[in-house]
Amino acid sequence: MPLHFRTMKDSEAEAVSRLIQRTFQRFIAADYTSRGRRCFLKNTSKRAILRRKRKNQLLIVAEDNHTISGLVVVRKGNHISLFFVAPEFHRRGIGTRLFREALDRMKAAMPDLGNITVNSSEFALPFYTKLGFVAKRSAYYRRGMKITPMELQL
Numbered sequence: 001m002p003l004h005f006r007t008m009k010d011s012e013a014e015a016v017s018r019l020i021q022r023t024f025q026r027f028i029a030a031d032y033t034s035r036g037r038r039c040f041l042k043n044t045s046k047r048a049i050l051r052r053k054r055k056n057q058l059l060i061v062a063e064d065n066h067t068i069s070g071l072v073v074v075r076k077g078n079h080i081s082l083f084f085v086a087p088e089f090h091r092r093g094i095g096t097r098l099f100r101e102a103l104d105r106m107k108a109a110m111p112d113l114g115n116i117t118v119n120s121s122e123f124a125l126p127f128y129t130k131l132g133f134v135a136k137r138s139a140y141y142r143r144g145m146k147i148t149p150m151e152l153q154l
């Protein structure tokens, strides 16, 4: 079955939380303080994922042969708050396709969309740069989480 993109079902919140947290531990956790790691894990628990969905955040998953390989979460219409592809699927273009899918949906919901923002991890900087995002300031720690605010002008 080819890769396809759709809204996350409530029944998938646990699997999505696990995908996010194991990918985080591998590529991001070392850049955070212990407070930052605690904060991130709390904000990506199964409950927190379901809460995001109830708040009408956009939660899109990439699914390939009944396996969720990645996801993107958008809040406030144009801010990417989570973006994760499972490590075994990296560098196959899934992140880029997820982004395009999210962009289409953001534009459909907000036709006069002018920009997209993200607080990038250190690891994802080359990915967002390739998509055309530009850093608005250099990396800093917020609540123990190392972030680089970036923006894509449309």
Ligand SMILES: CC(C)(COP(=O)(O)OP(=O)(O)OC[C@H]1O[C@@H](n2cnc3c(N)ncnc32)[C@H](O)[C@@H]1OP(=O)(O)O)[C@@H](O)C(=O)NCCC(=O)NCCS
Pocket: 023, 024, 027, 028, 082, 083, 084, 085, 086, 089, 090, 091, 092, 093, 094, 095, 096, 097, 118, 119, 120, 121, 123, 124, 126, 127, 128, 130
């Ligand atoms: C960032 C992430 C979502 C990208 O997903 P992906 O499916 O691997 O991305 P793509 O395959 O579409 O990559 C597109 C391009 O981005 C760049 N890129 C992606 N990952 C890269 C890496 N690890 N190092 C250098 N460049 C990278 C490359 O230019 C790549 O094109 P190429 O493979 O033809 O060279 C994925 O690496 C991830 O989950 N990272 C860990 C979590 C994270 O940091 N998320 C962001 C939180 S803000």
